[in-house]
Each structure stands twice: as C-alpha cells, then as structure tokens.
Amino acid sequence: MASAERIFRVIFQSQGKIYEIYARSVSDGGMLGFVEIEELTFGERTQMVVDPAEEKLKSEFAGVKRTYVPMHAIVRVDEVEKEGQAKVSDSEGGNVTPFPMHMYGPGKGSD
Incomplete structure (x- = not known):
C-alpha cells in the first residue's frame, strides 16, 4: 500500500465528546505531548446520502490544515483499508475512560 493511500481512523475525547475522524497522516509532530493529525478526510467517497453529523464535523x-490533539485525549489510532463515516458522540454514560498520565516537561521531574 503506497503512503498516499494510507487512511487512519483516530478516536479522541474533547469537551465531553468522542470524536472519530479519518486522516491520511498521523504523527507525533514536533509538539511535546500532542499527536499531529493532517489531511482530514470527510465523505470523499461517492455517496448519495448526506449525513448531517458528518457535515457538522466537516x-x-x-x-x-492540521490539528494537534493532546496525547492523553487519544483513545485509539488505527490504520484502516478504507475511510469510514466521521462522527461525534457523547462520552457520558460510555465506557471510555481517559488514561491517567503525568507529563514532565523540561526542567520538571520527579524529585
């Protein structure tokens, strides 16, 4: 599979919601503690029905151009064969719990 054809499904939490988006590039970027997501894709496949939830996300x-999501907000990143439907759902009542994480930056450490 060529690099340009790679599709990633990224699931993350933000403001009490669970986002599921698709992108062509996911990396650690250059920003400590963030995941860089580039080339987001929304409904690029041919379809007759327009999903209002996906349109809102779009x-x-x-x-x-690119978005940076805090590493602790990432639930999952999968490389998939084809793009699915991007969506947002409420995380309340769900079974997704953020992973507890302590970040240490320059000049900070455990004493």
Whole structure:
C-alpha cells in the first residue's frame, strides 16, 4: 500500500465528546505531548446520502490544515483499508475512560 493511500481512523475525547475522524497522516509532530493529525478526510467517497453529523464535523474542521490533539485525549489510532463515516458522540454514560498520565516537561521531574 503506497503512503498516499494510507487512511487512519483516530478516536479522541474533547469537551465531553468522542470524536472519530479519518486522516491520511498521523504523527507525533514536533509538539511535546500532542499527536499531529493532517489531511482530514470527510465523505470523499461517492455517496448519495448526506449525513448531517458528518457535515457538522466537516464544517468544524473547515480550513484546518492540521490539528494537534493532546496525547492523553487519544483513545485509539488505527490504520484502516478504507475511510469510514466521521462522527461525534457523547462520552457520558460510555465506557471510555481517559488514561491517567503525568507529563514532565523540561526542567520538571520527579524529585
């Protein structure tokens, strides 16, 4: 599979919601503690039905070249064969719990 054809499903938490988005590039970027997500894809496959939830997500990320998600908010990253439907759902009542994480930056450490 060529690099340009790779598709990643990224699931993360933000403001009490669970986001499931698809992108062509996911990396650790250069920002400590963040995951860099580039080339977001929304409904690029041919379809007759327009999903309002996906359209809302598409407008939320309109004009975004890349997004940085805090590492502790990432639930899962999968390389998939084809793009699925991007969606947002409430995390309340769900079974997703953030992974407890302590970040140590330059000049900070455990004494």
